[in-house]
Amino acid sequence: MRKMRRGLSLVMASVMAASLAGCSGGGKTETSAAAAETKAAETTAEAGTTQGAEDNQEEITLRFVSWQTNHDAGNQKVAEAYKKLHPNVTVQFDYVGDMNSSDYLTKTDIMLMGGEPIDILMTANYAQYTVRAMSGSYLPLDDFMKEEGITAEDAYNVILKVNDQTYGIPGEMKYNLVLINKNMLDEAGLEVPALDWTWDDYHEYAKKLTSGSGADTKYGSYFHSWGNCNLWGISSSKDGSTYFNDDETLTFDNPDFAKFLQMRYDMENVDHCSTPLADVKALNMNYRDQFFNGNIAMLPMGTFMLSDIGNEKYSPDFVTTFARQPLWDKDGKHYNVAGATMFAIAKTSEHPKEAYDFLRFWTTEGVNLKGMFISNEKGASKMDSVNQIINGFKDKVDVEALTKVMEDPDWVDSFETYTPEYQSEIDSILTEETDKYLLGSQSLDDTIKNLMDRGNEVIEENK
Template identity: 35%
Template sequence: MKKKFWSTLFASTMLVGTLAGCSGGGGESASGSEEEKDTNASEEAVTIKFHTHGNESSYNWEKTISAFEEEHPNIDVDLVILSEKGDTQEATQKLDLAAASGEQLDVLMFSDPASYAQRVALGMVAPIDEFIEEDGYTLSKEYKVDTKIDDSYYALPGKFNPWYVLMNKNHLDEAGLEVPTDWTWDEFMEYAKKLTTADHYGTYFHGPQGGGWMEFMKLALASEEDNTEFVKADGTSNFDSPLFKKTLEMRAQMELEDKSSVPYTDIISQKLHYRNQFFGQDASTILIGSWMNTELGGTDQFPLDFNVAVAPYPKNEAGAEGGYTPVTTDFMSVAANSEHKKEAYQFIRWYTTEGQIVQGKNVPSWNGVSDDELGSIIDGILAGTATPDKVDRESLVSVLKNAKSSKIIPPVAYQAELYKVVNEEYEKLILGEQDIDATLKATQERAQEIIDNNQ
């Protein structure tokens, strides 16, 4: 797999090099002089390259990096924004090309577990265990997101975007329902039924579609601490999990029996989107990631005409610990070929701790953030929306404070094939072509064949 990836990447690099050969410039490395090499992390000035998908408007880099350089005058950070529009796919492609062409790489930012795990497997990323040990902290206690892969750490987590349930508070009031602070999937289903009227559905599920948005096929799985993916860490299938079956049963009951969720046929045929469904009040609740924090109070494109509350991701059993939810973060890594690994680590450690507070754009994964600091960050985020007073701040803070990330399971190389199978078999179920048992049997058999073929 590794050989095939780099062969493809090399071919792409040669093509780009041919096209860019006459353009001039852009190819100079800022690797610095020999005395800058990072054997003892000396106090002599070094320059580290920071490659990121994040643009200035989303990440406030100028202010953030200036604050770091003020605290660390011997380290200059050369920012390389890989996509001005924040396109993570474009950024990842450009990063791979930079690696293949031998450009200086020091700090790398990955936007999702798949990109992170794959580059670790390809040897692009350095382990940082020795630095963590020197600093004397336990990553799983220091941060809300555990980034361990194969018993080593290759990244520190930046922002913390857990999934939650956005709720139309006006609809809750009309139905005589309280904002949940701790609830199960069964209670979620009951809420959706009670919230459904002639004018709107109780909830809206944005996936699966086109082999994507597969979070909506892992609903019950994602409420657990471990084994939340379709393939377990040991490479065996997880489609025999009762929680996968539970997810299928919930989706089928809510759409086909309770009529409390927007029909799948409408989602696909009308190309519906979760923002329109929620802000247009066509659905009382949506399960979605907390990247929506910046829009909760409404925007010019989606003005808010009602009050919004936030509920935690539901758990499977009433007595369960709860708080586990799908989480997105930025994986901050040190490049394997960096000549300044110590300085690169110093930057990612600072950035994922006090740097998150300086940046003020996202809720941090760092557990060292005080309640007051968290509240200030959230207030700052909401202040950027059109009508922040319409957001139930207390419920939002509570959910973000108590959410937890499940253990990372590195994605398999054939993940897209599995997603396609799940999507196809789910469609047969929800369109009435087969029942739950037939769906499970077909999914398990087709998935196992894919797994066997990739051993």
């Protein structure tokens, strides 16, 4: 039997707590792409650490494996800026999964098991990162940071440690929000939702935003096929882990979990105002395509989609407006799920020191150079990053609504602060059992019972 270990601890600097009350003030002042390029061109210690390849002038090629094919232009921009500082280092991007992080993880796990040389890897969230850090897939970064003369907390607003070690850096922060087709909203005569809107409001909006019939139906709402989409009900009423309570018991018997599942079932199968899960799975729908092609009106997703609005691949012919994650109670706390794309050095890296040096550049100056994500660099402001992201396509964005959401004075970041080593097993059970309910093959009561029974079996097996 494996001993269950406390998997993940969250360390947030006081500046992060202060930023929750107002995201636009203070902090880093040079966050524009132009400022980042200027700073990157300066051969100072701030543009990158002085260890690694700079001390060893042999020709080095770092292999960075990613699923983000849509971001290649930005990735190359960062690599080129780094090469100006370190002419002997070339960063090679290999893309696996084509914008599908699940496929990417499956394939890169196999690559690592086979001993394939990889320098830098990434995960879409904390849970995926923690499981792999625990399994030994990543190298710890603490010694590299000690050699650089910093701590992780010195350099970043948010750091996640696994068993008190730093295995990866949250390089690109992302937060839950609801993207809304403003053209469809206006046609339905609806206002942009207030900051205190609820899931009941969301349901009513979806009904009013749905139009057409059969294959021509334009749905008011869309929930993706990921099992953890069903945890929005929990994250709307509590902070911390959506899977586990503070005492490390499962949350699946939380009444808000059942309430959300019931609402989603009704929206998809009774009111027919949200894309049915059966269609999502049968047609292997891509949520980006569904939203930007105008097939759906509202999409609960995350800030990582902001840059997609200006991507020529999608080129939406409408303005996107925004709402915060709905509440259950208008007077409830404004919890908002906060996550990050995690970057780590693979255990099979042939150039770990050089990979670390590039990783530091990638997660600081690199984020600003790409201008696609919210920075996690110490003192960085959410809204400064957002303004940089949307700078080239503000005509496609309801800037007023987005600013209102990002600067919500009652905003409370909610992080997945506990992830055990058997997290992937819980995720699989969550998807399997909720799919059965949403597809009509088992009752809600049986779904909750099965989730608790099967989940607790996994916990017992890992004690």
